[in-house]
Amino acid sequence: MTSTRLVAEPVISLRGVTAGYRGVPAIENIDLSIAPGEMVGLVGPSGSGKSTMLRALTGTADLYAGEVSLNGVPVRRGHPTRAIGFVPQLTSIEPDLPLRAADAVLQGLAATSRRVPWYSKAERAKAHALLERLGLAGYERTPIGQLSGGQQQRLLLARAMISDTNLVMLDEPTSGVDLQTLQDILGLLADLRAQGTTILLTTHDLNWVAAGLPRIVCINRRIAADGPPRAVLTPDILEATYGARVRIVRDGDRILVTDHRTVPA
Numbered sequence: 001m002t003s004t005r006l007v008a009e010p011v012i013s014l015r016g017v018t019a020g021y022r023g024v025p026a027i028e029n030i031d032l033s034i035a036p037g038e039m040v041g042l043v044g045p046s047g048s049g050k051s052t053m054l055r056a057l058t059g060t061a062d063l064y065a066g067e068v069s070l071n072g073v074p075v076r077r078g079h080p081t082r083a084i085g086f087v088p089q090l091t092s093i094e095p096d097l098p099l100r101a102a103d104a105v106l107q108g109l110a111a112t113s114r115r116v117p118w119y120s121k122a123e124r125a126k127a128h129a130l131l132e133r134l135g136l137a138g139y140e141r142t143p144i145g146q147l148s149g150g151q152q153q154r155l156l157l158a159r160a161m162i163s164d165t166n167l168v169m170l171d172e173p174t175s176g177v178d179l180q181t182l183q184d185i186l187g188l189l190a191d192l193r194a195q196g197t198t199i200l201l202t203t204h205d206l207n208w209v210a211a212g213l214p215r216i217v218c219i220n221r222r223i224a225a226d227g228p229p230r231a232v233l234t235p236d237i238l239e240a241t242y243g244a245r246v247r248i249v250r251d252g253d254r255i256l257v258t259d260h261r262t263v264p265a
Contacts (some may be wrong), residue, residue: 009072011166012070012198013034013068014068017030017031017065018030019053019061034200039193041202041215042054042200043202043203044218044220050171054169054202084165085167085168086169089171090153099143100142101140101142105130106119109163134154149176149177150181153177169201174204210255214229216228225240233255235248
């Protein structure tokens with residue numbers, strides 16, 4: 001009798017993808033597959049195509065070649081998918097917008113709720129519970145412009161989480177936040193992953209991803225490397241990705257990326 005092993009379909013699949021804007025490619029020939037429950041970091045220099053890859057997945061970049069799919073469903077330009085909880089960069093927040101924290105979180109339900117903008121009692125209770133979980137209890141009625149950068153980042157994460165999606169994508173979640181918020185975000189993402197959520201994020205912080213992410217993808221228009229931090233964070237791979245030489249310091253399981261001129265104490 002022959003046994004058949006079931007293989008989970010990837011949550012994210014890019015095959016031969018070239019994408020960009022107004023006829024100009026920003027990423028070329030990208031092949032990437034991310035399985036359910038994985039947590040993956042995209043790293044690379046500014047202009048390397050990290051954000052474009054996220055936009056290809058949300059249907060907001062032009063696709064010139066290849067195929068992009070989420071949960072087996074092709075993504076089309078101009079038809080943003082509802083399958084993603086997306087956390088944009090902090091610069092996307094309009095500080096003068098007269099919007100309270102709880103209402104900003106509820107915006108994450110805009111694509112699926114039948115009650116917009118008069119959300120149900122249960123939906124509002126869920127928003128308040130998320131704010132409490134993310135350390136923002138008591139800020140439900142606070143205008144978003146009065147929140148700190150770290151608080152705003154937590155708010156954006158709550159907005160992404162409220163839709164109960166199986167995929168959360170974050171664009172530069174480590175930018176503009178303090179060390180405590182960085183640690184809190186990593187802990188929250190680990191909790192989400194433990195619940196089966198697939199997580200894809202972009203960041204410039206190599207040491208943050210080295211400490212907390214099991215898989216790293218180095219990109220500079222094309223994928224330069226893909227694997228665990230110990231395999232990917234090497235001087236040769238990072239020089240190929242960033243065009244600059246770095247020094248790698250290893251202390252047991254810890255990895256520290258520094259300027260190549262830095263001499264460890």
